[in-house]
Amino acid sequence: MTIRAVVWDVDDTIFDYTTADRAGMSGHLAAEGLLDGYASVGQALDRWRELTDQQWARFAAGEVDWAAGRRDRVRAFLGQPLTDTDAEAWFVRYLSHYETAWALFPDVLPVLDLLAGSHRHAVLSNSSLRVQDHKLRVLGVRERFETVLCAAELGVSKPAAEAFHAACDALELPPHQVAYVGDHPEIDGRGAAEAGLLSVWIDRTGAGTAAAPDPDAAPDRRADQRVDRPRRIVSLAELPAILRPDTRFGAPSTFG
The missing domain is CATH 1.10.150 (DNA polymerase; domain 1)
Incomplete structure (x- = not known):
């Protein structure tokens, strides 16, 4: 897919x-x-x-x-x-x-540049639009994202499936055609996987693992999606290999 x-x-x-x-x-x-x-x-x-x-x-x-x-x-x-x-x-x-003291991680701009021609980009944050829009503008990357969605305005926050689906709806794409990248193994990793997205957990410390998503934990997820384990990476440099092609089906998980 x-x-x-x-x-x-x-x-x-x-x-x-x-x-x-x-x-x-x-x-x-x-x-x-x-x-x-x-x-x-x-x-x-x-x-x-x-x-x-x-x-x-x-x-x-x-x-x-x-x-x-x-x-x-x-x-x-x-x-x-x-x-x-x-x-x-x-x-x-x-x-x-x-x-x-604001700064992007050093692996951010290289991967955004690399994926600019092949993938669309958006933001979903458990914050407010006023805070995150300002932050992204100061950091010089706001124009990289088609839309910025935040819990304060959505009225629902991660890990609820509705938050992830709101981002998919804003992009007019089904969840199985969208990847989510976040740093929290439960809020981001498990939440995105249970919502039917390709879930990528960036574990920058390289220190942890998380439980696999529970297939019965999200009865409201889109019916045509299977729940898959998040992909664990320690650098965004690993992301393009996961996205091209999507290796969810039939390939070993890199989680854990």
Whole structure:
């Protein structure tokens, strides 16, 4: 089966989010005089990431909107009942440090260039369009993608099959003609596979494996699709070989 389009995750897939987040928060905490409140910079950064995950879960559940969630993240991190104005101002100061550290992974542009003539490209992210559109423009790659879809506007987030199918529908392609590339083995890898896409999990650390998708876990997936195991890669340089041709049927899995 021919793969005609690639849908991409953004953070820690094409954009080095972890490095930027840690560098940005480290610089921000130093500027705010807050590092002495933690045993180490790493401890402070781990706490910030923990709160980021918590607030995302609240947002995904519809408990808060995007702006309220990030203000609550600041309040929880500082342990202070800040006003909305003060919490927002603190977050904006953090962003000024964070954005200076933004960068694509070095394997991104080469593979986008290589696939530009053979495959269409789109983005599906568990974020907001305002955040990711701005990020992609700053990174200089927004024009590489036909469309950018985000959970905040879709009203559904990965790993739900509806999120992946929304991306396929935007491209006017069936799931079996679309590949999805993401860094999370469950949210991206399992989710895309169970939605009927060719799932490619980029494991940049080379450290992990994930369970195979459960064929009974997604009863709403398109009826004409079989569930396949995600393809595990450690560099995007491996992606073209998976896409040309699509080797899902009859070839050994590279997952694990």
